[in-house]
Amino acid sequence: MEKMLAYILNLATLMCINAVLAITLNFIMGYAGIFSIAHAIFFGVGAYTAAYFALHASASLFLAIPVSMVAAGLLSLILALPALRVRGEYFVAASLGLQVLGVTIFSEWKSFTGGLGGVIGIPPADLFGHAITDPVQFLLLAAGCLVLVILVTNTLLRSSFGRNLKAIRDSESAAHAFGKNVAVIKTLSVMISSALAAIAGALYAFYLGFINVESFTLDTSVLLMAMVIIGGTGTLLGPIVGTVLLMLLPSLFSYMWFLPQTEIGAIQQIAYGAAMVLLMIFRPGGLVSARKNQGEP
Amino acid sequence: MIFAKKTLSISLLAFAAWGACAQAADLKIGALFPMSGPNATYGDIFGTGANLAAEHINADKILKEKLTIQYEDSQALPQQGVIGMNKLVNVTKVPYVLSAFTGVSKAISTTAARTKTVAINGGGVGPDLADLGPYFWNIIPLANFEVKAIIPYLIKERKLKRFVLVYVDDPLGASIRKEMTDTLPKAGGELVEALSVPASSQQFSGIAARVRAAKPDAIYIASYGSQEAQIVKQFRDNGLKQQLVSYSAFSIPEINKLPEAAGALYTTQNVDWNSTDPVTKRFVDDYKKKYNKMPTAYVANYYNAVRLFGLLAQQLEKQGKPVTGENLLAQRIETKTFDLVGGKATFASNGTVISAMQVNEVDGKGGKVVSVVSQ
Numbered sequence: 001m002e003k004m005l006a007y008i009l010n011l012a013t014l015m016c017i018n019a020v021l022a023i024t025l026n027f028i029m030g031y032a033g034i035f036s037i038a039h040a041i042f043f044g045v046g047a048y049t050a051a052y053f054a055l056h057a058s059a060s061l062f063l064a065i066p067v068s069m070v071a072a073g074l075l076s077l078i079l080a081l082p083a084l085r086v087r088g089e090y091f092v093a094a095s096l097g098l099q100v101l102g103v104t105i106f107s108e109w110k111s112f113t114g115g116l117g118g119v120i121g122i123p124p125a126d127l128f129g130h131a132i133t134d135p136v137q138f139l140l141l142a143a144g145c146l147v148l149v150i151l152v153t154n155t156l157l158r159s160s161f162g163r164n165l166k167a168i169r170d171s172e173s174a175a176h177a178f179g180k181n182v183a184v185i186k187t188l189s190v191m192i193s194s195a196l197a198a199i200a201g202a203l204y205a206f207y208l209g210f211i212n213v214e215s216f217t218l219d220t221s222v223l224l225m226a227m228v229i230i231g232g233t234g235t236l237l238g239p240i241v242g243t244v245l246l247m248l249l250p251s252l253f254s255y256m257w258f259l260p261q262t263e264i265g266a267i268q269q270i271a272y273g274a275a276m277v278l279l280m281i282f283r284p285g286g287l288v289s290a291r292k293n294q295g296e297p
Numbered sequence: 298m299i300f301a302k303k304t305l306s307i308s309l310l311a312f313a314a315w316g317a318c319a320q321a322a323d324l325k326i327g328a329l330f331p332m333s334g335p336n337a338t339y340g341d342i343f344g345t346g347a348n349l350a351a352e353h354i355n356a357d358k359i360l361k362e363k364l365t366i367q368y369e370d371s372q373a374l375p376q377q378g379v380i381g382m383n384k385l386v387n388v389t390k391v392p393y394v395l396s397a398f399t400g401v402s403k404a405i406s407t408t409a410a411r412t413k414t415v416a417i418n419g420g421g422v423g424p425d426l427a428d429l430g431p432y433f434w435n436i437i438p439l440a441n442f443e444v445k446a447i448i449p450y451l452i453k454e455r456k457l458k459r460f461v462l463v464y465v466d467d468p469l470g471a472s473i474r475k476e477m478t479d480t481l482p483k484a485g486g487e488l489v490e491a492l493s494v495p496a497s498s499q500q501f502s503g504i505a506a507r508v509r510a511a512k513p514d515a516i517y518i519a520s521y522g523s524q525e526a527q528i529v530k531q532f533r534d535n536g537l538k539q540q541l542v543s544y545s546a547f548s549i550p551e552i553n554k555l556p557e558a559a560g561a562l563y564t565t566q567n568v569d570w571n572s573t574d575p576v577t578k579r580f581v582d583d584y585k586k587k588y589n590k591m592p593t594a595y596v597a598n599y600y601n602a603v604r605l606f607g608l609l610a611q612q613l614e615k616q617g618k619p620v621t622g623e624n625l626l627a628q629r630i631e632t633k634t635f636d637l638v639g640g641k642a643t644f645a646s647n648g649t650v651i652s653a654m655q656v657n658e659v660d661g662k663g664g665k666v667v668s669v670v671s672q
Binding site: 004005006007010011014107108115116117118120204208209210211212214215219250251254261262263264265266268269 | 331332333334337340341344366367368369370372373374375376377379380381383384386387388399400403404406407423425466467468471495496
């Protein structure tokens, strides 16, 4: 059992990082109805900024994380303002454009991102002068950040801002008619979501010690969206359940010794596809359905 | 219903534990290949070579235990690679992992170094893969060796002096550009133009015009996959008749069958598939019997990666030493030269294999060797 520990710690740490991303995506997707498929870009901006900052200035978490949050927040502001003028499926198309553009910049801006070769040798995260290299300590750090993100999003959702988001999700025109500044609320929500996603990016860069564009592609955005949808949009627990499930399943498959080892990938894809179809037929709201929570703040 | 579910879960876990125990006597190595996603084809190709080597090692009883390969799906992505590597190192406790793809290789190199586990690459050729620490080895000559091998041949034998380089805008292309800039003047040649193309680009008429304007004797193409075939085709369509030159990425059926590529020259490590050397002959014969086609350099590399482990572990077992990453590294440094597919191979101090190279000419039938260059 002892030998499993390091593996479980690794998986749990990556789950915490991905859960932060899923929660922040759910913040705009589940509560404001903004379907973004560019979330991996803000994850990437956070990761690259933290990596660059750690390599050239300081690896202190109290500096690297806020800097990456500001970078991702500002970038999202620049991009959200024009893109949020469109709604529904048009925003999906606009965010797809942003995703493609972002990946191209990550690949081509070599002085900052290292191009396809990536950034190597990122120093370990520094907390009060102590370098966090121990896997248990890093898991505690990632779990701490996850709790913090849950608290922040939960507090926001219970405030009048949260009610505004839900109003926009349910009917943008009605919210507008009631005097809500829809554009400002939507822009703010995207900005908050992106800034919080950058925390996951910073943690990811410090944890792996290496990042390249392959971690921030459209596949990642789609996977994050799947985590939110499978878990249940518009719920607090849903994204976490989705993350745990989607990250645990591949690992469980690889433990099933009776499956042919080289075909596990294909079997996993079939299982994913089938599970998604069945889920959408029998439980369209996701595993943690939001229906029973309707009416709560 | 709940009782039934619990019973089922416990039975599954018990079966899993039993399965793990049943295989405990095997000597395991790991393979971190993409087995799902867009790059799954590569995982399959790499696996054929690795599996054949394990079969041969077990048939010859080179090791005291049965050698098995534990596959983990990297999806060719860094994060999945790190998860897979962690499982191989911490749960399966393998001393030796087959790696592929630059992003994955770089991401797992930290874990390999920290846990003193050997990771060995047989697919990527970017020279930066040579700098990932003592526990990261390359069983494939990296791109810089390929450039060094062909330039003197082109200048002395083919009398080509003026070169244009068309390179993909990534670490591989950049490294080939650097190598050409350094090597050409020393060998008596000249790099008259270096033109980069984005990795996703498929239109090269504009580049062809610039190449024509530079009036080179030879055009070196440093790209890979379908883009490479497009460059060749569009350059010929645009009337460029100069000698085309490239590296091992040209050794794919798509290029060999392309009429426009006929006569192009490219380097690979020296593997004479018709060799009478027993290791090479057995590999080629058994591969052809099993898959009904000729092997490629990638298949040979992963065969060699597993064979190398077999040879090193055999020596360790003879000396009564445990087969650990640390001991494998020490043994590799001590042994230096190994009998692998393609002949004898030597490792440089940075863990990268140095083997003889060959210059091939595209002839539509798999390529013919026109020159062999010893390193």
